[in-house]
Amino acid sequence: MTQLISAEPLERAQEPDGPRRRFRAPGGIDRAFRLVLRAAGLAVLVMMATVGLFLLTRGADAISKSGFGFLTTQAWEPDSLNFGIAAVLVGTVLIASVALVVAFPLALGVALYISEYAPRKAKRALTSLVDLMAAVPSVVYGLFGSTFLQWQGVDVPRWISIQFGWIPFLHVDGANPDDPLATDSAYVTSTFWAGLIVGFMVMPFICSVMREAFSTAPQGEREGAYALGATRWGMIRSVVLPFGRSGMIGGTMLGLGRAMGETIAVAMIIAPVFTIQTQILGSGGNSVSALIASRWGAASPFGLSALMAAGLALFLLTLVVNFAASAVIARSRSGQGS
Numbered sequence: 001m002t003q004l005i006s007a008e009p010l011e012r013a014q015e016p017d018g019p020r021r022r023f024r025a026p027g028g029i030d031r032a033f034r035l036v037l038r039a040a041g042l043a044v045l046v047m048m049a050t051v052g053l054f055l056l057t058r059g060a061d062a063i064s065k066s067g068f069g070f071l072t073t074q075a076w077e078p079d080s081l082n083f084g085i086a087a088v089l090v091g092t093v094l095i096a097s098v099a100l101v102v103a104f105p106l107a108l109g110v111a112l113y114i115s116e117y118a119p120r121k122a123k124r125a126l127t128s129l130v131d132l133m134a135a136v137p138s139v140v141y142g143l144f145g146s147t148f149l150q151w152q153g154v155d156v157p158r159w160i161s162i163q164f165g166w167i168p169f170l171h172v173d174g175a176n177p178d179d180p181l182a183t184d185s186a187y188v189t190s191t192f193w194a195g196l197i198v199g200f201m202v203m204p205f206i207c208s209v210m211r212e213a214f215s216t217a218p219q220g221e222r223e224g225a226y227a228l229g230a231t232r233w234g235m236i237r238s239v240v241l242p243f244g245r246s247g248m249i250g251g252t253m254l255g256l257g258r259a260m261g262e263t264i265a266v267a268m269i270i271a272p273v274f275t276i277q278t279q280i281l282g283s284g285g286n287s288v289s290a291l292i293a294s295r296w297g298a299a300s301p302f303g304l305s306a307l308m309a310a311g312l313a314l315f316l317l318t319l320v321v322n323f324a325a326s327a328v329i330a331r332s333r334s335g336q337g338s
Contacts (some may be wrong), residue, residue, distance in 0.1 A: 052315060059309030062302065070309060076274045076291065078299070078306040085288060085310050087274045091191065092287040092314065094280055095266060096259040098195025103203040103255055108248070110203075111210035116236055127211070134204035142268035145197035150188045150269065157187040157281040172282040189271035191285040197269060198262045202255035209254060213247020214240050253325035257318050263289040288314040 063070060065081060073084025114126050157172075164170045175186040217240045225235040241248075266287050272294060273284035292307050299307060 052312070055308050055312035055315055059305055059307075059312050062306040062309040065302075066306075066309075071313075074275050076295070076306075078303040083306050085291075085313055087276050088286045088288045088291045088310065089313065089317075090276050090278070091270075091285045092260055092289070092317075094191050094278070095195045095198060095262075095270075095285070095287050096256055098192060098280060099199035099202055099259040100252065100256060102196055102199030103206055103259075104252055106199075107203045107206035107210055107251065107255075111207045111214055112236065112240075114207075115211050115214040116232065116240065130204050130207050130211075133200075134208070136201075138201060138262060138265045139268070141197050141201050142265035145193055145265065146268045149197070150190075150193040151184070154184045154187050157190065157192055158184075161187070161281050169278050169280055171279055173279065175282070186283055187281060189269060189283045191270065191277065191280040194266045194270045194285065194287075195259075195280070197265050198259045201262065201265065202258045205258060206251040206255040209251030210244060210247050213244035213251075217243040249325055249328050253322055256321055260287075260314065260318055260321075261289050262287075263293045266290045267293050 062078065062083075066073070066083060070084050071089075072086050073082065074087040076083050076088070110126075110130060114123055114130075118126055158175075160170060161172045161175065165172070172186055221239045221243075222235055225239050230238065267290040270285045270287070270290065271283055272286045272290065274286065275284075277285045288310050292311060295303065295307060
């Protein structure tokens, strides 16, 4: 009797780990739900493929005429066959980079405060305020930046240029900060202000994703860190931040995609130029989306094809960024399940 009782747990311990067998076949409701989910996933892929195919067919004429020069030419004169996206593509990346430099620390700080430090009553109010910021139209941000912020805050880029002008992309040509009669026009309508406003716009999206990722950190590991003598910041550093890595990366990439495609706010703030402008504090710059918005109404048929080709380049750039982010997320702890 004793041998039989002790042998049963031993046999169970030797069973291989893995998913348990189903003793009941899924019913009709489960099958229908699975089909609906598959159809939704396929619909997303079909929509993306349709958008890419549409841009490719409409922009094929311009791409065939310009060839590889479409990626290296800075000017935008489609009717004279002298056009390319080198300048606007660099401007797009610079504006998105400035936006992420502004939005990431703000989103990280707000998300950590809401999920780890804020009282329960204040947590709901702060969450609603952050979500409300995401609902503000982009034209409102553009009006705020173009009519108030860049003129009242012109001392900020001037100070940055004075202190860090030895860095090439923070130097401003044609600006003399020692001249009291110098105008402020050299420091406005720049990539810096466009990126700052876009950073305010994408911060709520990044913050929401980070907050959800931080809130799902295992409670047992939190309590274990406290039991080992960790402070709250030590627990956050050793448990919450590593577990929320995928949310941080996913939210940042979501904000990057939004920043690359932002149109109205950038078009209202920046002074369009078609040369590669690497000095982010100086006046002038451009982006692919702002180019399409500003030239769409007056473009010739061939000009429309060139704008479609520019849109295709932005579409492919966004896909590359998102696929790279997905690869990083899949290797993180909290992203392995997906």
